[in-house]
Amino acid sequence: MSTEFAAPDRAWVATSPALDCSIETIICIPSFRRPKHLRLTLESIAAQRTERRFAVVVVENDASRCEGAPVAAEYLTSGRLRGVCIVEPRQGNCQAINAAFETALATFPQAKNFLMIDDDEVASPDWLERMVQAAETTGAEIIGGPVWPNFDDEHKGGLKRHPAFAPAYHTSGPVPVIYGCGNCLIRRAVFERLGQPAFDLRFNFLGGGDHDFFARARRAGFRFFWVTEADISETVPESRTSLGWIVRRGLRIGAINYHIERKAAQTIWSRTAVKAKMFGLVPFSLLRFTRIVLKEQQAVIAMHPMVVAIGSALAVLGIEPQPYSASKIAP
Structure with a gap:
């Protein structure tokens, strides 16, 4: 074998x-x-x-x-x-x-x-x-x-x-x-x-x-x-299904989105544009929150785009979760 x-x-x-x-x-x-x-x-x-x-x-x-x-x-x-x-x-x-x-x-x-x-x-x-x-x-x-x-x-x-x-x-x-x-x-x-x-x-x-x-x-x-x-x-x-886990999941998705876009950016200017975009998504996500909460009637669903946007901005600053580290995973 x-x-x-x-x-x-x-x-x-x-x-x-x-x-x-x-x-x-x-x-x-x-x-x-x-x-x-x-x-x-x-x-x-x-x-x-x-x-x-x-x-x-x-x-x-x-x-x-x-x-x-x-x-x-x-x-x-x-x-x-x-x-x-x-x-x-x-x-x-x-x-x-x-x-x-x-x-x-x-x-x-x-x-x-x-x-x-x-x-x-x-x-x-x-x-x-x-x-x-x-x-x-x-x-x-x-x-x-x-x-x-x-x-x-x-x-x-x-x-x-x-x-x-x-x-x-x-x-x-x-x-x-x-x-x-x-x-x-x-x-x-x-x-x-x-x-x-x-x-x-x-x-x-x-x-x-x-x-x-x-x-x-x-x-x-x-x-x-x-x-x-x-x-x-x-x-x-x-x-x-706890609120804390759902928030951390949204922050992680935001961090992933940032890293994927930054990886695809080939120049210093395009990387700068990606960082600016990540910060710009935060105020825009507040508008989305209002629209979604009126439709879904569930704040936990409506807040997702806002949490993702915050996760992207935090990742630009080097702050991001590490859920797949052994110390972070419950048996």
Whole structure:
């Protein structure tokens, strides 16, 4: 069994019997301290209604506790799922996702389709079939689908309309870009064009490496398509529906927006213009707050653009959250 990856310190901890490296569709699953949720994710993958051969690449991103790896090993060694589980010792959102994609690309050289689902998500039974079918029939290189929140606190159902939880689109068809990788399919050509590492490590603890990756893919001319029926549900614990968490999420989105625009700016003048724009968004967001609160009748939804604008301005000053640092993530 070969263990030659882009990073030599990534260890294989489990593999399915008689691993077939000619499989063309791979599902990548980064995992960090959510073994119970990971089991639900893998169970939904094992229950996919499709005749297509596919494999999984599970990345354990907590080398010290390693709670998810035994769960993945159970599905792989029993033959319920085909694929591999590896440990990525370098902690962080982008490190884990890069490890998944790089391992999948290297281990399955004939693979064309690389899907991703998070370890707190559950795929609908026809998810894989609909995603791959869309890639084959539309010619789009990147496919996205909705992630619907499943709130632990059933009284928070009104937050489904909040931008932090609502899908970007509600109709299937071509779209300008997608923003998150929690429900996506990426064709091999995208990785070959954009190079490695796929996700910029500058976003490793902030988040937003997916947003940056898709922004670069759009500038490179790749096409995007949205499949409303290829849905996934995400478990949302009570801690992520508190006002404090929602505000921090908005500040983080603002910081991500700033870093993506600054990264694309090539001159000192364009970078100065980006900084000025970030500060200018703050007073403009107050007007948006008034319009949205009259429409939605929920201040927590209306305040989102204002919080995002403040997050962008704070990022210009070097003040930003780091939610994907191990010290910031609750077990």
